[in-house]
Structures are given as structure tokens and as C-alpha cells.
Amino acid sequence: xANTGWDExxxxxxxxxxxxGIDDIAGTKQEDRSYTQNxxxxxxxxxxxxxxxxxxxDYCIDCQFCWVYCPDVSIISRxxxxxxxxxDHCKGCxxxxxxxxxxxxxxxxxxxxxxxxxxxxxxxxxxKGEE
Amino acid sequence: xxxxxKIKNLKEFSTSADRFEGANLLCPGCAHSIIVREVLNAxxxxxxxxxxxxxxxxxTAVYPYTSWDASWIHIGFENGSTAVAGAEAMYKALKTKxxxxxxxxxxxxxxxxxxxxxxxxxxxxxxxxxxRNHDMMYIVLDNEVYANTGGQRSSxxxxxxxxxxxxxxxxxxxxxxNKKDMMGIMAAHHIPYAAQVSPNKWKDMVKKIQxxxxxxxxxxxxxxxxxxxxxxxxxxxxxxxxxxxxxSLVFPLYExxxxxxxxxxxxxxNIIPVEEYLAAQGRFKHLFKDEYKYLIKEWQERVxxxxxxxxxxxxxxx
Amino acid sequence: xxxxxxxxxxxxxWDGNYAAAQALRQAQxxxxxxxxxxxxxxxxxGYAKFKSDxxxxxxxxxxxxxxxxxxxxxxxxxxxxxxxxxxSSQGLALMAETxxxxxxxxxxxxxxxxxxxxxxxxxxxGDHSDMYMVRDSGWIQFDAYCPQEAYDLNFIAFKxxxxxxxxxxxxxxxxxxxxxxxxxxVHTMDDDTAFGFVGVYKPMNDMLDFEHPVTHGVQxxxxxxxxxxxxxxxxxxxxxxxxxxxxxxxxxxxxxRKYNHVESYDMDDADVAVVCMGTSVETAREVAKExxxxxxxxxxxxxxxxxxxxxxxxxEALKDVKAVAALDRSAPGGAAGMLxxxxxxxxxxxxxxxxxxxxxxGLGGRDLTKAHLVELYNxxxxxxxxxxxxxxxxxxxxxxxxxxxxx
Numbered sequence: 004x005a006n007t008g009w010d011e012x013x014x015x016x017x018x019x020x021x022x023x024g025i026d027d028i029a030g031t032k033q034e035d036r037s038y039t040q041n042x043x044x045x046x047x048x049x050x051x052x053x054x055x056x057x058x059x060x061d062y063c064i065d066c067q068f069c070w071v072y073c074p075d076v077s078i079i080s081r082x083x084x085x086x087x088x089x090x091d092h093c094k095g096c097x098x099x100x101x102x103x104x105x106x107x108x109x110x111x112x113x114x115x116x117x118x119x120x121x122x123x124x125x126x127x128x129x130x131k132g133e134e
Numbered sequence: 135x136x137x138x139x140k141i142k143n144l145k146e147f148s149t150s151a152d153r154f155e156g157a158n159l160l161c162p163g164c165a166h167s168i169i170v171r172e173v174l175n176a177x178x179x180x181x182x183x184x185x186x187x188x189x190x191x192x193x194t195a196v197y198p199y200t201s202w203d204a205s206w207i208h209i210g211f212e213n214g215s216t217a218v219a220g221a222e223a224m225y226k227a228l229k230t231k232x233x234x235x236x237x238x239x240x241x242x243x244x245x246x247x248x249x250x251x252x253x254x255x256x257x258x259x260x261x262x263x264x265x266r267n268h269d270m271m272y273i274v275l276d277n278e279v280y281a282n283t284g285g286q287r288s289s290x291x292x293x294x295x296x297x298x299x300x301x302x303x304x305x306x307x308x309x310x311x312n313k314k315d316m317m318g319i320m321a322a323h324h325i326p327y328a329a330q331v332s333p334n335k336w337k338d339m340v341k342k343i344q345x346x347x348x349x350x351x352x353x354x355x356x357x358x359x360x361x362x363x364x365x366x367x368x369x370x371x372x373x374x375x376x377x378x379x380x381x382s383l384v385f386p387l388y389e390x391x392x393x394x395x396x397x398x399x400x401x402x403x404n405i406i407p408v409e410e411y412l413a414a415q416g417r418f419k420h421l422f423k424d425e426y427k428y429l430i431k432e433w434q435e436r437v438x439x440x441x442x443x444x445x446x447x448x449x450x451x452x
Numbered sequence: 453x454x455x456x457x458x459x460x461x462x463x464x465x466w467d468g469n470y471a472a473a474q475a476l477r478q479a480q481x482x483x484x485x486x487x488x489x490x491x492x493x494x495x496x497x498g499y500a501k502f503k504s505d506x507x508x509x510x511x512x513x514x515x516x517x518x519x520x521x522x523x524x525x526x527x528x529x530x531x532x533x534x535x536x537x538x539x540s541s542q543g544l545a546l547m548a549e550t551x552x553x554x555x556x557x558x559x560x561x562x563x564x565x566x567x568x569x570x571x572x573x574x575x576x577x578g579d580h581s582d583m584y585m586v587r588d589s590g591w592i593q594f595d596a597y598c599p600q601e602a603y604d605l606n607f608i609a610f611k612x613x614x615x616x617x618x619x620x621x622x623x624x625x626x627x628x629x630x631x632x633x634x635x636x637x638v639h640t641m642d643d644d645t646a647f648g649f650v651g652v653y654k655p656m657n658d659m660l661d662f663e664h665p666v667t668h669g670v671q672x673x674x675x676x677x678x679x680x681x682x683x684x685x686x687x688x689x690x691x692x693x694x695x696x697x698x699x700x701x702x703x704x705x706x707x708x709r710k711y712n713h714v715e716s717y718d719m720d721d722a723d724v725a726v727v728c729m730g731t732s733v734e735t736a737r738e739v740a741k742e743x744x745x746x747x748x749x750x751x752x753x754x755x756x757x758x759x760x761x762x763x764x765x766x767x768e769a770l771k772d773v774k775a776v777a778a779l780d781r782s783a784p785g786g787a788a789g790m791l792x793x794x795x796x797x798x799x800x801x802x803x804x805x806x807x808x809x810x811x812x813x814g815l816g817g818r819d820l821t822k823a824h825l826v827e828l829y830n831x832x833x834x835x836x837x838x839x840x841x842x843x844x845x846x847x848x849x850x851x852x853x854x855x856x857x858x859x
Contacts, residue, residue: 009679009686014619015558016670016680017657018200024663028203029178032151036203041667043194043201046157067148071336072373074167075156083145092156096163096362097370112370180662184527197676200667205659207530208669209553213523216515220485220527221659223511227482228533228660230509233653235661259523262516 032081044092048075052095054112056088057122063109069099085109106130136240138344139178147340150175153203159193163369165359165376166190166275168333173244173273173355176343180204180241182221186214186251189282190275212256218245219268226269242347243270249290250280253314264323264352271346271353274316277361279417285364289314294429295417297364302420307429312436317390320354324393328354330385334376338387338399345389358385366416375414382411383441388448396447408434455480455509460640468602468631471638472538472564472624473498475606477508478646481562482533482653485513485524487543490576491628492566495538510534518543522550522563529559529621530668532658534610534650536561540628541568544582548589554621555590556684557668560613561621562606563591567730568628569816577817578628580729580781583758584790590684592622592692593758597733599636602626604709607641610650611699618695619656620688625758627730629817641707649706688760696757713762715754716769718744722751724832725770727791728779729755732813732820736779739825750829755791763798770799774836775807777828781814788846788859807835810859813849824849 013019018041025036038044065085070078077093079086088099088110100110107127141147153174160167166189174181181204185191191208194201209217222243228234247256252274260272279297280286287297292313296302300309320328327349329342339357346353360375362368367375379385380400387400409430412418421429458477466474472495476484486496502508511528515521521537529535539547544565554561567583569575583593594609596602602624609622626632641649657666672680696713704710717737719725726736733754743750753769753776755762770776780789787793792810799806811828814820828849834842845859 007679009682012198012679012683013657014683014687015556015657015668016197016672016676017558018195018198018667018670020200020203020665020667025665026663028153028180028665029151041198041200042155042203043157043199044155046199048157048159051162065145067144070148071144071172072168072333074160074162074164074171074372075158076152076154076167076171077156080148083148089156094162096372097368098163098372101370102373182531182659192671195667195670197670197672200670202667203665205662205665206667207527207659209523209526209557210549213520213550216520216523217527217530219513220483220524220529221531222527223483223485223513223524224528224531224533224535225660227509227511227528228531231482233533235655235658236663239662241660241662258516259520262520266513266515 047091048094049091052093052115054095054097055090055115055117056093056095056097056099056110057113057117057119058085058087058110059123059126060085060109062105062107064105066104068102068104069110072098072102074098136179138348139176141176141340144336147175147336153181155201155203158201159196160189161363161369163362163372164189165333165361165372168372169275169357169359170246172333172336172339173343176340177242177347179347180239182218182241182243184208184214184218184245186245186247186256187211188248188251190246190248192282211251213259214245214247214251215256215260215263215272218243218270219263219266222268222270243268244273245270246273246275248282249274249276249278250288253290253316254288261323264320264325264354267325267351269350271355273355273357275359276356277359277364278313279361279364281361281364290316294421294426294433296420307420307426317356321390321393325354326351326392327389329389330356330387332358332376332380332385332387334373335380335387335400342389342399364417367414371414378406378411378414382406382408383437384408384411386441386444388444394452396444398444398448408437456506457643458507460642462640463637464640465635466599466603466638467633467635468596468599468626469494469566469633470498471599471603472606472626473502475603476536477502478641478643479534479607479610479650480508480510480647481536482510483513483525483528483535484510484537485515485521485528486537487515487518487521487539489518489540489543491568491632492538492540492543492564495564495566518547519550522547522554525561526550526554526557526559529554529561530557531660532655534614534653536564538564538566540566541570541582544586545570548586551586551589551591553669556680558619559621560619562609562613563621563623564606565623565625566628566632567625575816576628578630578730579815579817581783583625584782587759587790590620590688591759592620594622594624595729595756595758596624596626596631597731597754598631599634600638602631603638604703604707604711607646607649608699608703608711612692612695614653615695616654616656617691618687620692625730630731639707639709645706649703692760693762711756713757714765714769715756717752717754719751719753719769721749723749723774723836724776724829725751725753725773726777726779726825726828727753727755727795729758730781732779732781735820735822736825739822739829743826743829748829748833761794763794766795766798767802770795770806771802771804773806775832777832778808778810780810780812783815784812792846807841809835809841809843810846811849812846818850820850
């Protein structure tokens with residue numbers, strides 16, 4: 004929409020979230036919704052991040068603390084299971100890591116350039132000091 | 135009335151399909167969106183939402199993007215409450231006249247505003263909406279400062295906080311006025327339901343929001359929203375700050391029914407000294423100088439007195 | 453519960469406020485969100501009474517300020533239904549912020565503006581300061597000169613404002629007290645005919661359509677704001693005039709009462725003319741007839757559609773006139789009056805050589821008498837005879853003290 008002229012958009016600067024109708028939004032997961040290009044779901048804030056969360060499912064207990072406390076709807080949980088992090092919408096705040104209760108944590112922050120597989124391979128072991 | 139969404143535990147809650155989207159422009163670690171998600175996910179009913187001008191509004195509806203998956207309106211700084219009240223009035227009118235497109239639906243009307251929009255500039259509008267008892271919920275995202283415009287004091291800013299219009303300096307400890315007791319004022323409207331909530335206590339929050347949604351009439355919610363930018367703490371610590379706020383009893387969690395019946399809904403097992411809450415935030419840094427330490431003592435006394443007051447109100451059962 | 457219809461006589465004796473209230477009833481407005489202020493209060497009191505007596509089914513929300521009144525109207529209009537309110541003067545000033553928001557969000561709302569002076573000093577009587585204050589707010593503005601027109605123009609306002617190609621809110625002006633509180637004979641429509649003219653409200657971008665969520669009231673900065681405001685202006689200039697024409701034509705067919713963007717009286721062969729609004733039009737018409745008996749070819753031009761301003765129609769109406777007075781009933785605050793400016797703008801690039809002078813009159817409800825107008829027409833005739841302005845371009849009428857003249 005970057006170069007649209009004055010005659011090329013809805014009056015009143017009104018925006019629509021979805022293409023066509025959607026009967027039960029609260030019962031429709033994001034992947035099953037047809038967002039318009041105006042939904043920020045279709046945008047990315049990945050370039051805000053200096054550090055990123057890496058998820059190691061080996062230690063995850065699916066407690067969903069990261070899901071409920073993520074400010075950016077970036078913890079993808081389906082059927083009560085944590086699936087991963089939505090890296091288009093994660094701003095790298097690190098809350099998910101802070102609220103993760105496992106030992107070692109199932110989410111840790113690394114530099115944006117870090118390689119996920121390498122970091123998982125060298126994941127820290129259980130921290131006895133925190134027990 | 136619609137069925138209340140079953141949320142027994144966090145796993146069940148996590149099956150919610152969010153109606154608020156990422157890639158909004160809120161700061162990393164902002165508590166506003168955590169609160170918004172907990173509120174929106176507390177129901178499966180349709181939502182008609184409004185926001186007063188402020189962080190939430192300017193970060194979630196900047197053309198050509200919207201972060202809202204339910205109908206949403208913003209008019210100005212002071213009138214998010216009345217915007218939703220107007221929509222609620224139209225809903226009632228069209229229901230009476232049989233002109234609703236989906237008459238079987240049971241929408242919930244919710245307005246969000248910051249403390250600037252609620253305690254200050256929009257105070258009268260909220261009071262009007264509460265007094266008229268519209269079937270709506272007004273939620274304050276209370277970060278105790280005009281964060282969107284860069285940190286000016288509001289009437290929610292507590293004593294000793296350094297704000298840009300009440301900056302701490304060589305002869306000043308910052309804000310000199312008490313935080314306005316908005317819960318007390320709203321309760322005095324004798325609305326059916328008012329509650330203070332915090333995003334760290336998600337279950338308490340969801341329970342209260344659901345109670346609010348099930349209430350016919352006006353509901354007021356004050357939600358503490360730790361602000362990484364203006365409270366000056368690392369964004370990763372947002373929930374830690376919320377824990378400190380609730381467990382130091384600086385933000386006690388309670389509800390007021392019909393303006394009279396007080397229920398404390400969370401009693402911390404270990405009450406944390408207020409000093410720890412203050413120490414975690416840059417806005418109170420100067421209070422730890424020798425000459426201002428008496429303010430920390432006064433802070434503790436104030437919090438203790440308020441807690442005692444709430445407990446007496448609860449016990450009174452009137 | 454169905455509402456009751458009201459039996460009306462063909463001609464009722466109504467003041468402007470009651471005429472407007474009856475129009476809101478017959479249009480079956482869904483939500484009235486309002487706050488009382490003199491002299492507009494009886495309009496919303498009227499709606500409230502109709503509701504109490506089961507003549508309307510809509511919601512009446514009596515809010516705590518005019519700002520909240522329009523805020524509620526905006527929320528209700530965005531939700532998707534017919535919305536109206538009324539105010540005057542200070543009330544309009546308080547709701548001014550929201551007027552720009554309503555028009556920018558393209559929400560149809562009808563506002564009955566019962567014109568009253570703006571303080572200070574405080575004054576409850578009629579002048580056009582409030583109408584002028586919001587002239588750039590992006591609202592369509594109609595002007596009624598009598599209770600009949602206050603009634604009729606409400607229907608036309610709903611029809612135009614709610615048209616899906618328009619979706620711009622509309623103000624119906626009437627003079628405080630002189631129209632609002634002066635009872636006259638009003639030709640009525642029966643309830644079905646009246647409602648038939650405006651029709652059932654057709655929602656658009658409505659928040660209450662749960663299957664099509666909309667976001668209203670976004671922020672646009674330097675990369676978008678200009679395009680949106682340009683669109684708003686374009687639609688006002690290009691679409692609204694034609695829609696008003698259609699509504700006027702349809703209304704005439706229905707009632708026999710004809711309205712025009714610019715109302716011309718005795719203008720066919722006029723040498724001198726006054727251009728004015730509100731009840732002054734009727735006074736001027738009477739004086740023009742009397743002047744004609746004295747040999748002065750006098751005419752009157754009334755502005756019916758204040759916004760979008762009918763530049764071409766004004767130029768056409770005045771093209772053969774020799775001397776014209778623009779009568780502005782608002783303190784100009786260091787400039788020429790609004791009508792003077794708009795008329796000058798309408799005429800500037802035309803072939804006319806007419807002499808234009810401006811008069812400030814009637815502030816705070818001060819009477820514009822027939823004697824004032826006789827003197828004014830004589831001045832215009834003198835200008836016309838001399839072929840040049842014999843007075844300064846801006847004068848004040850009916851104010852005590854030394855004569856005021858500028859420019």
C-alpha cells in the first residue's frame with residue numbers, strides 16, 4: 004500500500020482485519036484465518052531484536068507460562084503444547100526466559116546471529132544452585 | 135447470557151485463539167499487551183473494543199496496520215469509555231428494533247485507557263459511563279505515568295517517582311502528591327463490579343474479567359502495568375516487577391461489589407518489603423539517598439495502612 | 453414492543469426545536485446521545501419525551517457533557533445505526549474536537565445546531581459564531597431560516613449524510629430563539645411518508661457486524677494523513693453537492709417544498725442584493741419588496757448549504773448585480789466576515805464588476821431591524837449609482853457608540 008493515492012483506500016481510514024467474513028474468530032486459530040495485508044499479523048518486527056529466544060523442547064513441561072506472559076503473541080501453543088517461537092513477531096524482550104520454570108530453562112536468550120542448533124547442542128545443564 | 139469460557143488451568147487457557155496481534159509497536163516487554171491478551175482471551179464472545187489515546191492505541195492502529203481481530207474504535211484521549219458506551223447504546227437499540235445482523239451473539243463491550251486517559255483527562259467521561267451503568271467494562275492500563283508522551287506525571291504517579299514534569303533533582307525527590315484512589319472513586323459510583331488486577335496473577339485476572347463480563351452493567355478494572363521504559367527496568371523483568379507490585383501490596387488485588395462489599399482476592403504468603411519494589415525501578419533510584427530514606431519508610435507505612443484498611447473493609451461485610 | 457405512530461395535522465404550530473424533535477422521531481433515530489444547552493435543549497427533551505410515551509424505540513443517552521454527547525454519537529454511528537444530537541454555542545465549542553473526528557472517520561451523524569453566540573461575555577441568544585467556528589470541521593452544513601425548514605432539512609440531512617457514497621456528518625442550523633422558540637405553521641409529513649423518505653438505515657463498516665471486524669480511528673502520520681484529508685475534501689466537493697441535489701429533488705417531489713444550495717429572492721433583475729443566513733433572510737425579503745416599491749431593484753440571496761460552500765451557485769446568483777452586501781452574524785476576530793470572504797472568493801475570477809461590502813450584525817441576538825436593512829439597501833444603491841464603494845468594506849450594524857468601519 005506504500006504508494007497508494009488518495010482515491011485508493013477505504014473512506015475514514017477504516018481498516019479491515021480479515022478478507023471476507025469470519026464466523027467464529029475466537030474459535031479460529033491464526034493459521035486458519037485469512038488476514039488482510041492490514042493486519043499487523045502480516046508484518047514483522049524481527050528487525051527490532053538484538054537478542055532472540057531459543058527454545059529447547061527437551062526440557063519443556065508445557066506449563067504455558069511463556070505463552071500467557073508473552074506480550075507479542077509470539078509463543079505458539081497448540082493443543083496445550085508449546086510448539087515454538089514466532090520469530091516475525093518476537094521483539095526479544097526475554098520475558099519468556101524469565102518466567103520459564105524448568106531447570107535448566109527451556110528457553111534462553113542468545114544473540115540474534117547465534118545458530119539455534121549449535122546453542123541447543125551446548126545447552127547448559129541443570130543449575131544445582133537454584134534448587 | 136452466554137456461557138462462561140472454561141479456563142481451569144493455564145494449559146486450557148493456552149488453547150485460546152488470540153484476538154490481538156503481534157508486530158504492534160509497543161515496547162519490548164510492555165505489560166499492556168499481556169493484560170490485553172489475558173482480558174481478550176478470557177471470553178469467546180464477540181468483542182467491541184475501544185481505546186483512548188495512549189501507548190496501546192498509538193501502537194496498535196497505525197495506518198495501514200491494525201493489531202485488532204475484533205471491532206475496535208479510537209476517538210480521542212478522553213473518550214474511549216464513551217465511544218464504547220455509544221456502541222453499547224446502539225447495540226441495545228438495534229436489538230430492540232430487531233436489526234442486529236447476528237442477533238444470537240452476546241458481545242462484550244470493553245474500553246482500554248492508560249492512567250493519563252483515565253485518572254486525568256478522561257475522568258469525567260468514565261464517571262459518566264459508570265454512573266449511567268452502561269453494560270461495559272472499562273480497563274485502566276495503569277503504569278502511573280504519561281508513557282506515550284515521554285514520562286510526564288499523572289494523578290496516578292506515586293510519591294517519590296521521578297517523572298519528566300516532576301523530576302528528581304538536587305532539591306527535589308520528584309512527585310510530591312499521593313496517587314489518586316481511583317478504585318475508591320469508582321466504587322463510590324456503586325457500580326456492580328470493580329476490581330484491581332495484575333497480569334502476573336493471570337488466574338485472578340481471568341476470574342475477575344469473567345465475573346465482569348457476566349455482570350450486567352458497568353465494570354471498572356484497574357490493571358497494574360509495569361512500564362519498562364518509564365519505571366526504568368530491564369524489559370525481561372516485567373513480570374518480576376508485577377510480582378513485586380502484588381506481593382509488596384503496593385498493588386493489592388481485590389474486588390468491590392456494588393460499591394460496598396470488598397473481597398481481597400490475593401494474600402501473598404511472603405509479603406515483600408516495599409523497599410524491594412522501589413529498589414527494582416530507576417524512577418525511585420534517588421529515594422535511596424540518605425536524605426530521602428524517610429520517604430521509603432513512609433511508603434511502607436502507607437502501604438501497610440491501606441492493606442489494613444482493605445482488610446477492615448472486607449471484614450465489615452457491608 | 454412496537455412503538456406508536458403519531459397522528460399529525462397537515463399543518464402544526466411548532467417552534468424550530470419541536471419541529472426538529474418531530475423530525476428525529478419520524479426518522480426513528482436509533483441513538484440520541486445528548487447534553488442540554490440553551491437554546492437547543494427542547495430538541496433532545498422532545499426525543500426523550502417521545503421515548504417515554506413510546507413514540508420511538510431508540511436509545512436516549514443523556515451524557516455528562518457535550519464532548520461526551522458527540523463521543524457517544526461517534527461510537528453509536530460506528531456501531532452502525534442512525535444517530536443524532538443537538539447543541540448550541542459553548543456546547544459546540546466543547547464538542548469541537550470530536551466534530552473533526554466524526555467527519556474524519558466518515559460517520560453519518562445529524563447535529564441540530566441551534567445557533568447562539570459564543571462567550572465571553574456569556575450570551576444565550578442567537579448569532580452565527582458557533583456555526584462559523586466549525587466551518588472547517590468537514591461537516592455538511594445546512595441552514596434553516598424558519599421552523600418549517602428546520603423540520604425539512606433534518607430529513608434531507610439524514611438522507612445525504614447516510615448515503616454510502618457520502619458518509620459525512622451533517623449539521624442543520626437554525627437561529628437560537630428566533631427560530632428555535634418561535635412557533636409557526638409547519639406543514640408536516642405523516643409518519644410513514646417521513647420515514648419512507650429517509651428509509652431504513654443501511655449500515656456500512658459497522659462494528660456490530662461481528663463477522664467483519666473493523667478498526668476505526670487509526671493514526672496516520674505524514675505518510676498517510678494528507679491523502680485521507682484530501683479524500684475527505686474531494687468527496688465534499690465532488691460527491692456531496694450532487695447528492696444534495698438529488699435529495700432536494702426527491703423532497704420536492706414528495707412535499708412540493710423546493711430547496712436550493714443558494715436561495716434567490718427577487719434576484720432576476722436585482723441591482724442590489726444582500727446575502728445572509730438564518731431568520732435575517734426572511735426580514736431581508738420583506739424589506740427588499742418594500743424597497744422595490746420605492747424603485748430600488750433589491751434582492752436577497754440566502755445561503756442554504758453553508759458547507760460545501762456553493763461557490764458556483766453564489767457567483768451565478770450575483771453575476772448581474774451591481775452592489776452586494778455580505779451580512780455576517782459572527783464577530784470576525786480581526787478579519788473580514790466569513791460570507792464576505794467566501795463571496796469574494798466565489799466572484800474574484802469572474803467577469804463581474806460588482807461592488808462587495810461586508811456588514812457585521814446581530815451579535816448576541818441583537819435585532820436586525822427593517823430600518824437597518826432599508827439603510828443598508830440605500831447604501832448599496834448609492835454604491836451602485838457611484839460605480840464605486842462609498843463606504844469602507846467592513847461596517848457594523850446596530851451597535852452603540854462611534855461608527856465602526858474598517859478596510
